[in-house]
Amino acid sequence: MIKIENLKASIDDKDILKGINLDIPAGEVHVIMGRNGSGKSTLANVIAGNETYEVDGGNITMEDTDITEMSIENRALEGIFLCFQYPVAIPGVSMAYFLRSALNAHRKYQGKEEMDALEFLNKAKAILSELGLDDSFLKRSINDGFSGGEKKKSEILQLLTIDPKLAVLDETDSGLDVDALRTVAKGVNKFKNENNSVLIITHYQRLLDYIKPDVVHLMIDGQIVKTGDMSLVEKVEKDGYSWLEK
Amino acid sequence: MVDKNQQVIDKTLDQEYKYGFSTDIEETKFEPGLNEDVIKKLSKIKKEPQWLLDWRLKAFDNWKNMSEPTWAKIKYEPIDYQALSYYAAPKQIKNDSLDDVDPEIIETYNKLGISLNEQKRMQGVAVDAVFDSVSIATTFKKELSKHGIIFCSFSEAVQDHPELVKKYLGSVIPATDNYFAALNSAVFSDGSFVYIPKGVKCPMELSTYFRINATNTGQFERTLIVADEGSHVSYLEGCTAPMRDENQLHAACVELVAHKDSTIKYSTIQNWYSGDKEGKGGIYNFVTKRGICLGDNSKISWTQVETGSAVTWKYPSVIMQGDNSVGEFYSVAVTKNKQQADTGTKMIHIGKNTKSTIITKGISAGEGQNTYRGGVKILKNAENAQNFSQCDSILIGDKCGAHTFPYIDVNNPSAKMEHEATTSSIGEDQLFYCNQRGIKLDDAVSMIVNGFCKEVFEELPMEFAVEAKQLIEVTLENSVG
Numbered sequence: 187m188i189k190i191e192n193l194k195a196s197i198d199d200k201d202i203l204k205g206i207n208l209d210i211p212a213g214e215v216h217v218i219m220g221r222n223g224s225g226k227s228t229l230a231n232v233i234a235g236n237e238t239y240e241v242d243g244g245n246i247t248m249e250d251t252d253i254t255e256m257s258i259e260n261r262a263l264e265g266i267f268l269c270f271q272y273p274v275a276i277p278g279v280s281m282a283y284f285l286r287s288a289l290n291a292h293r294k295y296q297g298k299e300e301m302d303a304l305e306f307l308n309k310a311k312a313i314l315s316e317l318g319l320d321d322s323f324l325k326r327s328i329n330d331g332f333s334g335g336e337k338k339k340s341e342i343l344q345l346l347t348i349d350p351k352l353a354v355l356d357e358t359d360s361g362l363d364v365d366a367l368r369t370v371a372k373g374v375n376k377f378k379n380e381n382n383s384v385l386i387i388t389h390y391q392r393l394l395d396y397i398k399p400d401v402v403h404l405m406i407d408g409q410i411v412k413t414g415d416m417s418l419v420e421k422v423e424k425d426g427y428s429w430l431e432k
Numbered sequence: 433m434v435d436k437n438q439q440v441i442d443k444t445l446d447q448e449y450k451y452g453f454s455t456d457i458e459e460t461k462f463e464p465g466l467n468e469d470v471i472k473k474l475s476k477i478k479k480e481p482q483w484l485l486d487w488r489l490k491a492f493d494n495w496k497n498m499s500e501p502t503w504a505k506i507k508y509e510p511i512d513y514q515a516l517s518y519y520a521a522p523k524q525i526k527n528d529s530l531d532d533v534d535p536e537i538i539e540t541y542n543k544l545g546i547s548l549n550e551q552k553r554m555q556g557v558a559v560d561a562v563f564d565s566v567s568i569a570t571t572f573k574k575e576l577s578k579h580g581i582i583f584c585s586f587s588e589a590v591q592d593h594p595e596l597v598k599k600y601l602g603s604v605i606p607a608t609d610n611y612f613a614a615l616n617s618a619v620f621s622d623g624s625f626v627y628i629p630k631g632v633k634c635p636m637e638l639s640t641y642f643r644i645n646a647t648n649t650g651q652f653e654r655t656l657i658v659a660d661e662g663s664h665v666s667y668l669e670g671c672t673a674p675m676r677d678e679n680q681l682h683a684a685c686v687e688l689v690a691h692k693d694s695t696i697k698y699s700t701i702q703n704w705y706s707g708d709k710e711g712k713g714g715i716y717n718f719v720t721k722r723g724i725c726l727g728d729n730s731k732i733s734w735t736q737v738e739t740g741s742a743v744t745w746k747y748p749s750v751i752m753q754g755d756n757s758v759g760e761f762y763s764v765a766v767t768k769n770k771q772q773a774d775t776g777t778k779m780i781h782i783g784k785n786t787k788s789t790i791i792t793k794g795i796s797a798g799e800g801q802n803t804y805r806g807g808v809k810i811l812k813n814a815e816n817a818q819n820f821s822q823c824d825s826i827l828i829g830d831k832c833g834a835h836t837f838p839y840i841d842v843n844n845p846s847a848k849m850e851h852e853a854t855t856s857s858i859g860e861d862q863l864f865y866c867n868q869r870g871i872k873l874d875d876a877v878s879m880i881v882n883g884f885c886k887e888v889f890e891e892l893p894m895e896f897a898v899e900a901k902q903l904i905e906v907t908l909e910n911s912v913g
């Protein structure tokens with residue numbers, strides 16, 4: 187699905203990603219763990235095309251298309267979806283309006299007919315009820331006055347509505363209570379199928395008790411230093427990261 | 433990102449103003465210049481009664497001794513009042529039938545999206561069309577008169593309802609009120625007149641569409657709306673002008689009178705030509721708008737969407753004289769290129785339990801300068817007066833400016849005052865969020881700005897809320913990169 191080769195990125199001349207290699211085939215769930223400040227969110231942002239970061243080398247390929255130079259919205263339309271670590275509020279813009287605009291931008295790009303308000307409402311309501319959210323959620327301004335949990339659920343609502351090819355979850359599990367964590371996990375499992383991929387950035391094992399990862403990567407100082415299976419997660423939970431440093 | 437923003441901002445400045453065409457018709461026009469004879473000639477053409485001519489001349493006398501106000505945060509070339517013509521009217525006009533109106537003018541309004549033909553007209557909206565100094569046509573007059581509602585041009589009102597005009601003209605904005613109001617009082621040419629009788633709820637939206645066409649002509653219209661006891665009216669004005677290299681002066685006066693238990697809702701969509709990207713040309717918009725809640729439980733609500741004009745100087749105000757009366761001001765003001773807007777309101781609380789709300793949204797792009805200037809005055813006897821003010825500004829790019837000047841004067845300790853003000857830049861993070869969801873930059877900007885303006889747009893009548901949204905979209909197209 188997505189292939190990242192020797193990706194280097196910086197901000198204000200400070201090198202952050204120092205040669206990342208990552209290959210996530212369709213149907214797989216990968217996990218990245220790593221210390222605070224090691225560059226995980228930066229990687230997620232660079233995959234999404236955030237122009238705050240300078241790409242200094244390497245490339246990103248999405249299903250054989252080189253997207254390294256592609257604009258943010260075109261990458262999104264090509265199927266990249268980022269669940270933000272800190273989703274930003276847009277006062278006065280309702281969730282319904284925003285999400286239908288986003289969905290229709292995707293449908294248009296795929297040559298599909300745009301969805302009318304009623305059809306959209308039915309689709310969104312079904313997802314809302316699965317996430318244990320009230321229909322009134324759609325009327326609220328995006329992320330404006332949302333609780334931490336609501337923000338994360340809102341990201342999952344958007345993920346399930348847009349149904350992209352690659353979902354990058356940046357600490358979607360942080361700050362959730364036990365029930366919300368389960369709900370979010372249920373959402374991700376519902377999204378997941380053999381034709382799409384998931385990249386989970388996390389600090390904890392708890393989400394991975396619900397979503398079984400295929401591959402686990404450990405990141406230190408802008409590089410992936412170890413790749414393995416679920417046992418790496420257990421090792422990190424127990425021993426932290428210092429054993430990776432020589 | 434920042435460089436790219438700038439490029440795209442610069443690109444915006446090339447946006448065409450789509451109402452910038454001019455109409456080539458024969459007009460009767462006064463020679464430039466302003467003196468008593470000009471006023472007498474104007475009054476004579478309009479077959480005005482002596483009292484009105486006297487009123488004009490007195491205003492003119494006053495004006496000569498006044499000076500242009502300089503306190504606003506606007507800069508403009510000095511206006512040469514002797515170089516302007518004070519009357520321009522299409523040669524053939526007759527208000528009775530649309531058949532007599534020059535087809536060129538009907539076509540002009542069609543191009544502006546305003547059909548003067550009642551059958552084709554937006555349902556439930558009556559229109560008075562003012563072209564330069566005269567009213568061309570007023571639709572749905574018969575229908576409205578069935579309810580006893582008077583909706584006609586100001587000139588007609590002077591002929592047909594002189595007692596009403598005499599009673600209310602200048603009762604809210606005295607001829608000596610300020611420099612531009614005095615000038616308007618001396619030379620006003622036409623405008624709209626509305627009277628809603630006791631207990632009548634006006635069955636349709638009333639609107640006036642102002643169009644400046646002639647060159648070197650000032651437009652000085654006068655609007656007077658009187659809502660008698662227990663009545664209700666919603667009124668909307670729209671304005672456009674051709675693109676011309678020289679600046680044109682527009683100095684209007686709008687007076688609203690709300691009697692006991694009545695409501696007047698006055699909405700404006702102002703889209704005068706704003707000048708080119710170098711700041712050349714555009715309308716100088718110096719407007720005095722004021723309403724008085726005369727009776728108890730009356731309400732006046734101003735809503736304005738100001739996107740045009742090179743310079744805007746405008747403070748729609750409400751005097752809450754009746755007990756329990758309500759004044760509201762909702763405003764969206766957009767400045768781009770070199771536009772300057774100094775706008776706001778004045779809320780004057782006289783009666784008991786009076787309540788005012790001020791919500792303003794300033795949007796600055798390009799090199800635009802946007803100033804909110806608002807005053808709230810609570811008089812000694814205004815027990816339990818309340819004001820809520822919220823003034824928000826948003827900046828697009830780094831060459832523009834937003835300024836807020838709130839003036840508060842409280843003379844009764846029971847007053848409850850609340851004031852909030854914010855200034856923010858359109859966030860790169862908000863744009864990134866929208867883009868990441870597949871939403872294009874232009875759409876994202878208009879979405880964010882429309883969201884920012886939501887509380888104001890919600891106050892507009894339905895038909896016009898859509899128009900206002902689109903106007904913002906067109907105005908801000910390509911303003912961020």
Ligand SMILES: Nc1ncnc2c1ncn2[C@@H]1O[C@H](COP(=O)(O)OP(=O)(O)OP(=O)(O)O)[C@@H](O)[C@H]1O
Nearest residue numbers: 197202220221222223224225226227228229238271
């Ligand atoms: N916009 C920015 N401006 C300046 N520095 C930044 C910016 N974004 C990231 N950095 C820096 O880059 C480094 C990596 O940050 P990043 O957010 O990618 O870490 P992370 O692995 O996601 O950490 P966490 O686990 O705390 O979320 C940090 O040193 C951070 O300060």
Ligand SMILES: [Mg+2]
Nearest residue numbers: 226227228271
């Ligand atoms: Mg992070």
